Amino acid sequence: MAIYYYVNKQAGYNDNHVVHAYGCKYRPSLQDRLFLGSFYTPTAAIQQARKYYPGALGCDNCCPVTVKKNLNVQHSVGLKHMVSL
Numbered sequence: 001m002a003i004y005y006y007v008n009k010q011a012g013y014n015d016n017h018v019v020h021a022y023g024c025k026y027r028p029s030l031q032d033r034l035f036l037g038s039f040y041t042p043t044a045a046i047q048q049a050r051k052y053y054p055g056a057l058g059c060d061n062c063c064p065v066t067v068k069k070n071l072n073v074q075h076s077v078g079l080k081h082m083v084s085l
């Protein structure tokens, strides 16, 4: 069953935008979130979010940690570069 997903318009540390599922208690307020659509997996939602925000990551609470790990690997070079600046 597909779930609604949102991405936070406000960037967190390292310019990350966190993706949340519908009903997550950490979901941003209405004016701070962008509706992504309905997806069957958090991975699909995060991939959609990355079309808007390349640094999009899954929320620890509502998206599986394995997804976040994969994205961290893909972004590790970019993030290290940003930190070194």
Ligand SMILES: [Zn+2]
Residues within 6 Å of the ligand: 019, 020, 021, 024, 025, 026, 027, 059, 060, 061, 062, 063
């Ligand atoms: Zn969440």
